[in-house]
Amino acid sequence: MKIAVLGGTGHIGIGLSLRLAIAGYEVIVGSRKGEKARQKAEEYTSMLESRGLNGVISGADNAKASELSDVAILAIPYSHVYKAAESLKEDLAGKIVITPVVPMEKKSRLFIYAPPPEGSAAEKIASILKDSRVVSAFQTVPAERFANLDERFEWDVPVCSDDDEAKRIVLEIVNSIDGLRGLDAGPLAASRLVEGLTPLLINISIRNKVKDLSVKFV
Amino acid sequence: MKIAVLGGTGHIGIGLSLRLAIAGYEVIVGSRKGEKARQKAEEYTSMLESRGLNGVISGADNAKASELSDVAILAIPYSHVYKAAESLKEDLAGKIVITPVVPMEKKSRLFIYAPPPEGSAAEKIASILKDSRVVSAFQTVPAERFANLDERFEWDVPVCSDDDEAKRIVLEIVNSIDGLRGLDAGPLAASRLVEGLTPLLINISIRNKVKDLSVKFV
Ligand SMILES: C[C@@H](OP(=O)(O)OC[C@@H](O)[C@@H](O)[C@@H](O)Cn1c2nc(=O)[nH]c(=O)c-2cc2ccc(O)cc21)C(=O)N[C@@H](CCC(=O)N[C@@H](CCC(=O)O)C(=O)O)C(=O)O
Ligand SMILES: C[C@@H](OP(=O)(O)OC[C@@H](O)[C@@H](O)[C@@H](O)Cn1c2nc(=O)[nH]c(=O)c-2cc2ccc(O)cc21)C(=O)N[C@@H](CCC(=O)N[C@@H](CCC(=O)O)C(=O)O)C(=O)O
Ligand SMILES: NC(=O)c1ccc[n+]([C@@H]2O[C@H](COP(=O)([O-])OP(=O)(O)OC[C@H]3O[C@@H](n4cnc5c(N)ncnc54)[C@H](OP(=O)(O)O)[C@@H]3O)[C@@H](O)[C@H]2O)c1
Numbered sequence: 004m005k006i007a008v009l010g011g012t013g014h015i016g017i018g019l020s021l022r023l024a025i026a027g028y029e030v031i032v033g034s035r036k037g038e039k040a041r042q043k044a045e046e047y048t049s050m051l052e053s054r055g056l057n058g059v060i061s062g063a064d065n066a067k068a069s070e071l072s073d074v075a076i077l078a079i080p081y082s083h084v085y086k087a088a089e090s091l092k093e094d095l096a097g098k099i100v101i102t103p104v105v106p107m108e109k110k111s112r113l114f115i116y117a118p119p120p121e122g123s124a125a126e127k128i129a130s131i132l133k134d135s136r137v138v139s140a141f142q143t144v145p146a147e148r149f150a151n152l153d154e155r156f157e158w159d160v161p162v163c164s165d166d167d168e169a170k171r172i173v174l175e176i177v178n179s180i181d182g183l184r185g186l187d188a189g190p191l192a193a194s195r196l197v198e199g200l201t202p203l204l205i206n207i208s209i210r211n212k213v214k215d216l217s218v219k220f221v
Numbered sequence: 222m223k224i225a226v227l228g229g230t231g232h233i234g235i236g237l238s239l240r241l242a243i244a245g246y247e248v249i250v251g252s253r254k255g256e257k258a259r260q261k262a263e264e265y266t267s268m269l270e271s272r273g274l275n276g277v278i279s280g281a282d283n284a285k286a287s288e289l290s291d292v293a294i295l296a297i298p299y300s301h302v303y304k305a306a307e308s309l310k311e312d313l314a315g316k317i318v319i320t321p322v323v324p325m326e327k328k329s330r331l332f333i334y335a336p337p338p339e340g341s342a343a344e345k346i347a348s349i350l351k352d353s354r355v356v357s358a359f360q361t362v363p364a365e366r367f368a369n370l371d372e373r374f375e376w377d378v379p380v381c382s383d384d385d386e387a388k389r390i391v392l393e394i395v396n397s398i399d400g401l402r403g404l405d406a407g408p409l410a411a412s413r414l415v416e417g418l419t420p421l422l423i424n425i426s427i428r429n430k431v432k433d434l435s436v437k438f439v
């Protein structure tokens with residue numbers, strides 16, 4: 004299975020690319036610039052090789068990466084992701100599209116959840132990508148610890164979708180990553196509850212001096 | 222320190238009353254009916270005695286319990302709590318008031334967060350109890366497991382308030398209960414993020430066949 008990580012050059016994109024490659028998926032790093040994507044893909048491959056790990060990682064511009072993929076992850080900041088989705092609409096038709104997007108604002112020291120009128124980033128993305136199978140996941144995975152291959156964690160990842168088969172496939176992808184447990188969190192309308200968890204995690208991190216928290220349901 | 226559990230006759234009220242008494246607080250079970258409260262207080266005391274545990278638990282109507290207390294917990298359903306707070310306003314003046322309240326609606330199999338226009342139950346309660354020191358806590362603690370004294374758990378409890386000293390006191394109260402860890406989650410405006418976590422927990426419980434989930438930040 005080919006997974007494109009669009010914006011895979013960024014913070015959460017690194018961890019996703021590395022760990023999905025380790026899990027055995029064929030990863031395509033996407034970027035606005037094909038050349039930057041290919042560079043990053045080489046970098047990530049070297050990072051795996053230096054640990055004696057194998058992984059198939061290539062790079063392409065976001066449109067090409069989308070077209071080549073079975074599953075694409077929108078690892079792009081919320082302030083840009085809607086426009087990006089609009090422009091990739093055709094390339095993503097028929098594909099499973101995962102959104103890890105969290106619309107957040109910071110007011111003084113407080114992070115607040117700032118969803119669009121559709122109710123959540125996931126629902127807005129689904130309204131743009133009408134021909135894709137949109138699934139929401141990975142919002143509560145902290146980028147820095149996730150990218151660090153020395154890090155050990157046991158995190159739960161809620162997964163939401165209106166497409167049950169796509170949700171099942173994404174749950175499998177999540178569970179294939181060592182240390183993550185995917186949990187069915189309901190339809191896409193429930194994504195707002197998951198997205199809202201992220202500012203809470205960050206607020207708690209800041210105030211209790213523990214960096215990069217995630218969540219476990221116990 | 223005297224803690225009144227208003228609506229302490231109900232689901233979450235039992236666990237709070239038992240466990241706060243075990244932690245050494247003087248507990249006053251509150252009810253709309255003084256007689257029902259005294260009955261429940263006796264019942265809870267017997268439950269502790271049958272396990273060889275000590276605890277000081279008395280009962281009174283909600284107004285009297287509020288008046289006698291240093292700290293009061295509003296363990297009343299969201300559909301009734303605002304009116305109840307209105308009528309207890311005078312009795313609760315100057316007190317620390319804890320809200321565990323979660324405004325939720327169920328649409329077919331999906332629980333959704335249904336906050337009032339103020340942004341959260343906590344903010345609405347603070348707007349009613351202008352002379353009290355409102356703190357938000359306990360929203361994610363599942364009543365049934367919490368009331369079962371055989372249950373072992375390790376749960377995190379986010380605590381929000383605009384009153385830093387009141388928040389510190391409530392964090393101490395939370396931490397005094399075996400198995401709970403209190404975490405500063407920011408001002409009252411952050412309570413919506415905590416309240417919203419509860420329908421997520423319930424949705425995940427239902428869909429993954431694990432009863433009464435709570436949360437741990439890791
Ligand atoms: C990591 C980097 O900070 P940064 O680049 O600002 O990144 C901060 C966050 O964006 C980063 O932690 C993200 O992972 C937060 N984050 C998310 N951030 C997002 O933007 N979007 C997300 O969807 C998201 C999800 C998420 C999930 C879980 C989680 O735990 C964190 C999550 C850094 O090195 N920070 C320094 C300090 C940088 C800094 O801002 N310092 C403050 C002072 C900090 C202080 O008071 O101690 C300042 O300069 O004023 C540090 O933490 O030591
Ligand atoms: C526990 C009792 O169910 P109940 O009285 O309806 O209570 C259900 C919930 O209200 C109860 O679980 C609450 O603790 C849920 N809950 C909260 N409930 C609230 O109303 N408010 C809260 O703030 C709240 C917080 C909370 C936090 C964490 C958490 O894990 C749960 C939380 C029970 O015995 N249920 C039976 C079944 C009852 C039932 O509704 N059955 C369904 C079928 C269920 C199925 O399909 O299996 C039916 O009759 O249609 C069971 O679970 O086996
Ligand atoms: N950071 C976290 O801890 C974390 C955790 C969970 C989820 N998330 C979510 O994941 C997404 C990405 O977050 P991030 O922290 O990884 O972001 P980031 O590092 O700031 O950006 C990711 C990538 O987005 C691309 N990008 C930037 N501006 C763009 C634009 N105008 N149009 C298209 N692409 C653009 C860039 O790639 P190119 O320059 O190569 O095109 C960049 O490398 C966000 O929606 C966030 O909410 C983040």
Ligand SMILES: NC(=O)c1ccc[n+]([C@@H]2O[C@H](COP(=O)([O-])OP(=O)(O)OC[C@H]3O[C@@H](n4cnc5c(N)ncnc54)[C@H](OP(=O)(O)O)[C@@H]3O)[C@@H](O)[C@H]2O)c1
Nearest residue numbers: 228230231232233252253296297298299301322323363364
């Ligand atoms: N259930 C949970 O798992 C859970 C977990 C965390 C937080 N919470 C929150 O805790 C609060 C209580 O939940 P619960 O499940 O314990 O509720 P509950 O058992 O249904 O009710 C609690 C008590 O509220 C009182 N009450 C009922 N109607 C009232 C009214 N009109 N006016 C004043 N008091 C009234 C009753 O006491 P009297 O008849 O004795 O007056 C009742 O015993 C809710 O806001 C809920 O969101 C619940």
